[in-house]
Amino acid sequence: MKFGKKSVCVLNVGGTRYAFPGEVIRDFPLQRVSRLHACVTEKEVLEVCDDYDQDNNEFFFDRHAQAFVFIMLYLRSGKLRFVPGVCALSFYSEMLYWGLGSAHLEFCCQRRLDDTGYSEEDLIMRAEDNESRRWLEWMRRTFEEPGSSVAAQLLALLSVIFVIISMVMLCMSTLPDWNTAKHNTVEEHRYTHTKAHACKQGIVEAVCIGWFTAECVVRFLVAKDKLVFLCRPLNLIDVAAITPYYVSMVMPGGAGGLSGVAGVTLRVLRMMRVFWLVKLARHFLGLQTLGLTLRRCRHEMATLAIFLTVATAIYSALAQLLEHGLDPDHRNLDDRSNRGGDYASIPAAAWWAVISMTTVGYGDVYPVTVGGRMLGGLCVVSGIVLLALPITFIYHSFVQCYNELKLRSARYTHTHTH
Numbered sequence: 001m002k003f004g005k006k007s008v009c010v011l012n013v014g015g016t017r018y019a020f021p022g023e024v025i026r027d028f029p030l031q032r033v034s035r036l037h038a039c040v041t042e043k044e045v046l047e048v049c050d051d052y053d054q055d056n057n058e059f060f061f062d063r064h065a066q067a068f069v070f071i072m073l074y075l076r077s078g079k080l081r082f083v084p085g086v087c088a089l090s091f092y093s094e095m096l097y098w099g100l101g102s103a104h105l106e107f108c109c110q111r112r113l114d115d116t117g118y119s120e121e122d123l124i125m126r127a128e129d130n131e132s133r134r135w136l137e138w139m140r141r142t143f144e145e146p147g148s149s150v151a152a153q154l155l156a157l158l159s160v161i162f163v164i165i166s167m168v169m170l171c172m173s174t175l176p177d178w179n180t181a182k183h184n185t186v187e188e189h190r191y192t193h194t195k196a197h198a199c200k201q202g203i204v205e206a207v208c209i210g211w212f213t214a215e216c217v218v219r220f221l222v223a224k225d226k227l228v229f230l231c232r233p234l235n236l237i238d239v240a241a242i243t244p245y246y247v248s249m250v251m252p253g254g255a256g257g258l259s260g261v262a263g264v265t266l267r268v269l270r271m272m273r274v275f276w277l278v279k280l281a282r283h284f285l286g287l288q289t290l291g292l293t294l295r296r297c298r299h300e301m302a303t304l305a306i307f308l309t310v311a312t313a314i315y316s317a318l319a320q321l322l323e324h325g326l327d328p329d330h331r332n333l334d335d336r337s338n339r340g341g342d343y344a345s346i347p348a349a350a351w352w353a354v355i356s357m358t359t360v361g362y363g364d365v366y367p368v369t370v371g372g373r374m375l376g377g378l379c380v381v382s383g384i385v386l387l388a389l390p391i392t393f394i395y396h397s398f399v400q401c402y403n404e405l406k407l408r409s410a411r412y413t414h415t416h417t418h
Contacts, residue, residue, distance in 0.1 A: 009036075010058040014065030016322045017058070018072070029045055029075050031099025037255060067094040072360050080104050140222040143215065159215065163276050166208040209245045212238065212276070237275045244270040286411065289402040297397050300390040309358060314381045316350040322371040343367075357383025 007022035011033065020028075026037040032048060036059060038043045045052045050168035051060035061068075067083055071094070074080035080100070082091050088109075095104070141150060146156035216238050224228040232238075244267075281287035294301065342365045343349045352365040356379045367376050 007057060010056060012058055013061045013063055013068040016065045016068070022057075030071070045234050063097060064090070064094050067091050068098070071095070071098055071100070074100075074104065079106055081107070082109050092237045136222050139218070140224070143219045143222065149283065159211075162208050162211045162278060163279055165204065166212075166273060166276060167210070168407065169204055169272075173201065205245070209242060213242055216242065234278060237272060237278070240272040240275060241270070285402070285405055288405055289398060292401040292405065293394065293398045296401065297390075297394050300393055300397075304387070307353075307389070308357060308383075311379075311382060311386060312350055312353045313346075315353040315357070315375065316346050318375055319352060319367065319372060319379075320346045320349040322369055322375060323349070323367055326371075343372075355377060357386070358381050359383060 009016045009022050011019050011020070011024050025033060028034040028037075035048050036045065039048060040412050042052060042054070045059070049059045050062045052058070053060070064086070067086065067090075070081070070083050070091075080095075081103075082088050092102070095101070142152040142155060144154050216235070219235075220226065220229055278287075281291055320343045342352065352367075355365075356376055357363055359380060
């Protein structure tokens, strides 16, 4: 902060810049501006204004620019009146922000303020409430919009790190020797080593769960609409993935204290942590593009599903007939190719139809009769055609969504950096 005689201080109010000699700031008539002179650190400056550019010695105030013009005219002429076309209460909130009171208004404007039915104490409380709302909005943008500020970017990076660590721990927990050691009587050192790993896993898991819980709670508290927040699928996944950890904590035997349906349900919910990877879509443009494309192409995706369903039903019925129905005793098949049981029913043959139409071809099920092989060739060719029909439209939609999100991100970054 430079407030010397030769220094120049710039006040940027709502995009309008005012330049003053540094020594004028100390005795500036507006209380909020004069408080800048007593600030020593940048943290103290940011408690008075909204942002500070040290290179240009410029102080940013995100306030009503036209209202500040009338306040500056008051400092010059000594008469303060409401801005035409601006709500009286809004203008008075600006006055309170800059350190002025109702006594500074002209008599006619004081009468107009009195007609609103609010006392000065009420208006001061409203101004303080506006400050509180602005703080909540900053918190919401920090947690919901990773590109809104440096703090939001750091928070997003930390969240990504915790997601990756949680996924690694979830994968490692499925290894056979991670939680319990086998042959502990013969390999006692291995048992001790595994117990140490299990202890470390519990600590890392507790830290990750604690972070996700705190993040979810804060995002809920600063959300504009609590009901909408609770209805979002990703938030429901967060709650469903976090809950099993706390349930296992209160059980006498931990996660093993539950058995039967309850135990299976707990394990299923715990495995839902893998869906935390979807949270990465908030930080990566490619995943956002994929989600937007799927939403916009839901009708085309539904059409593709209908095509595959109808074709699968037809080909599975024909395959069951040719491979099993016409020769139920498999008299025409030798022992090496006796695979008629794979087509014993239409649902069983549907698996072959799906992997053939999608050209996967695992090889676990295949036709052996002449008619079945001809049907298989037709199934593969028609599957390629059916899959290709909506793919072109989906591809163009993906490119359009990517360019749209990229442009939106560039505009958002430009708006919040200038």
